[in-house]
Amino acid sequence: YATVADARAEGVPNTIDPGDANGTILKLLDKWSKFIDEATHQWFEPRTVSLLLDGNDSRTLFLPVPIISLSALFMNSNFTTAISPALCAVYSSKTALRDDRRNPMIKLAQSGMGVFDAADFRMGSMFVAGAQNQQINGSFGFVEDDGSTPALIKRAVLKLTIKELLAGGGKLWNQV
Numbered sequence: 001y002a003t004v005a006d007a008r009a010e011g012v013p014n015t016i017d018p019g020d021a022n023g024t025i026l027k028l029l030d031k032w033s034k035f036i037d038e039a040t041h042q043w044f045e046p047r048t049v050s051l052l053l054d055g056n057d058s059r060t061l062f063l064p065v066p067i068i069s070l071s072a073l074f075m076n077s078n079f080t081t082a083i084s085p086a087l088c089a090v091y092s093s094k095t096a097l098r099d100d101r102r103n104p105m106i107k108l109a110q111s112g113m114g115v116f117d118a119a120d121f122r123m124g125s126m127f128v129a130g131a132q133n134q135q136i137n138g139s140f141g142f143v144e145d146d147g148s149t150p151a152l153i154k155r156a157v158l159k160l161t162i163k164e165l166l167a168g169g170g171k172l173w174n175q176v
Contacts, residue, residue, distance in 0.1 A: 001036070001149040002149075002157045002161070003029070004026055004029070006154065006158055007025050007029065007158060007161060010158050010162060011162070012162060012165060016165065025161065028160075028161040029157060032157045032161050032164075033157050035160070036156060042141075043065065043142065044142050044150060044153045046068050046141045046143055046147050047140055047141055048138070048139050049137075049140055050136070051137075051140070052132040052134070052135055053132065053134045053135075053136065054129070054130065054133070055075075055076060055127040055128045055133045055134050056127055056129055057127070058126060059108040059127070060107050061105060061106045061127045061136075062104070062105045063092070063104040063105060063106070063140075065104065065140045065141065066092040066093075066100070066104040066141065066143075067090050067104055067106075067136070067138055067139075068092075068138070068139040068140060068141055068147070069138050070088075070090055070138040071137045071138045071139075072137040073085065073088060073106065073134075073137075074137075075127060075133075076128045076133055076134070077130065077133040087108065087109045088107060088108050089106070089107045090106055091104060091105045091106070092104040092105075093145075094144075101142050106136070108125060108126070108127070
């Protein structure tokens, strides 16, 4: 979530692993980025993935990570026919009034589900309960409007990296 240049700008001198020849700084930045991912159960960069989620017998499907863009939504174990994105509302952005990235969800329209309109009304208007029977394809991540890593996450990665350089790799740092 941060670069070697960011670390240098925070005060890591060029005498420590000049040019990052050994990749020490880059490895630490990667290590702490992964740590934050695991600790928060989020990721803070855009990633194009396909999510398989459990249906919940509701018109609302809650997601584990914010949606940046939705490319396809497959419902109720029908993984061949995607529904039109126009038939759902995505709550996953940051506005002046609220930050839906903290509670990302997709809500279905009340009607007009086309191929999903069926004699069984429940099938056409809900994410039917089941294990991994909903598939969402798109770009996901807890990012700023411009797609960048949030400043506080970047700052945390840099602080943790510098702290480890001072402690574990401190021999290098203290020689400066």
